[in-house]
Amino acid sequence: MKEGLGKFDLNLLVAFDALMTERGVTRAGRRLGITQAAMSNTLRRLRTAFDDALFVKTGARMEPTPRALELAGMIESALDLVHEALDQDSFDPATSRYVFRMGMVDYTAPLVFPPLLEQMERNAPNVTLEVANTGDFHGEMIESGEVDLILSRVEDLPPNVHHRLVREMPFVVLFRPDHPVLAHGGATLKNVLACKHVHYYPPGIEESFIDVALDKINAHRDIAVKLESFGMLPTLVSQTDLIATINKAAADVVAPAMGLTSAPLPFPCPPLQLAMAWHDRTEHSQPNIWFREQVQQALNAPRPQ
Template sequence: MNPAFNNLSISQLRALVTILEVLNLSRAAILLGTSQSALSRYLAQAREALGDPLMVRQGREYVLTERGLEVLQPLKLVLQRLDGISSPTVFSPATCERRFCMAGSDYVAQYILPELLNDLAVVAPGVSLDFRTWQANRFDWLASGEVDLATSMIEETPADYHGRIIGEDMAVCCMRAGHPLARSNVLTQQDYLAWSHIKITMGGDKDGFIDAHLRKSQASRTIKLAVPFFSAALTVLQQSDALLTLPEHIARTWAGQAEVCYRPIAFMQHQFRYWVVWHSRTQPSPEQQWFRQFIYQHCRGSKFLSPGDHLPLTLA
């Protein structure tokens, strides 16, 4: 195509389409709210660019040339697509057909996903979900688009991420119901270190604060089992004298369902924060905004505590 065509603006292309549709410069000028002389210049530029008169006189009227007929519909389609790009996206969960991916712990999968999927089938029946076990500091999953959002306990993140607090919770020590420490109201550091421990390694840091505190007094605990899953930790907990440090809301749920109990940790206090986290590249997407809110509401309504405002996450 002639390089002169590159000099035609979108408004000039719109004017050209109108001219070729009505085949009358005076009428086209009225429709476009511009002057006939301006449209005459646009038509001249288009003729030069395309190497064709585009419309010719036939008696007292104009008709399109073959070239004019060829370019009219493609130009209209191009302008329609540009209008679609510039128009705000109207999103409806009921008609959305998309597969989202979220990451979290097996606890989230067990206690939150079932109700979430039931509601999803009603609100957005065309939406599908992949669930991935979240690993600490795998923010590259969010950046690359492998994962749309993550739910986890997070202390700090790189820049370019956003998050919303799902809730806050305190650390407690969980044990089998018949454990000798179950008779105590609170646990001292001596009590805590007298027994071996289970450590959950997947997701956010659930008990690293304990080890950091103990190192200050040159003490340490014995980790008998390190396991990535809450479900496996619970099974071992019920069948051994090992202790498990974890958030109170999880311990409270387990105490109502299994032969376990929990006690406060007297020698220190630690507060957890749970987040829904996503990358900045998905921030403005209407589909992602709906999905984030949907997940947030289900996490808040299930097992988590105090709500928080939307905050950008940055390195501490």
């Protein structure tokens, strides 16, 4: 670096970080809320400060030079420390305008949102919640800092990701109360296998728990519809003779709302293990500690019966 710290604009490090993340001047500028031209000018100042091109145009992207790659880790760590220092004393939920970014698999939405939003409205009316449907666990979204917290089934965690099991959820069968088979004969194994199923599989799920459990008893269900989004499932079940197997916690919320019935699964199946996961760099961040507690409280909140 050509200048001492006193002369160096530390905001340039934030710009560097945005360029590393976005790999484009226009996108990095948008991320920082400035125009492409201003971002280009910032990149010029970065280049002067480090006496290196730092990012060079390669096709449609601005790829980092070896020098930029060398700096990236150090700058990221420095910014993490600054974030942590700023977070420590200043976070007051009542007045904070913090933006929490949360990734979740969509079947957890009915479970966590009503109590979580009520709590946040009461305790932190000015914070914003950005939610991404991540499907089942996507470690890279936590590692890249795209989300602060993920609520999902967790498997194969990267070493720098923490997690906490927050809930075990058994599966149930969900069907119309006037279903031609289950309404009269009940949700026996024979009846459940005689029905057509709507199968919900979040992105990232390769193998369904239900089908693995059925395999173990040499049984097989007839899947008529596969859904990648949970949102349409209750509607399909309420308007057709299709049945679904979903976790009990989600069923307890959607069944009363949609006039549906649920019954215990008539075959053994291990419960769904729901966990929250977060990156090492937010482990001690006051806002993130507070937010994790809010999510945990929301999951523990009593459900309306």
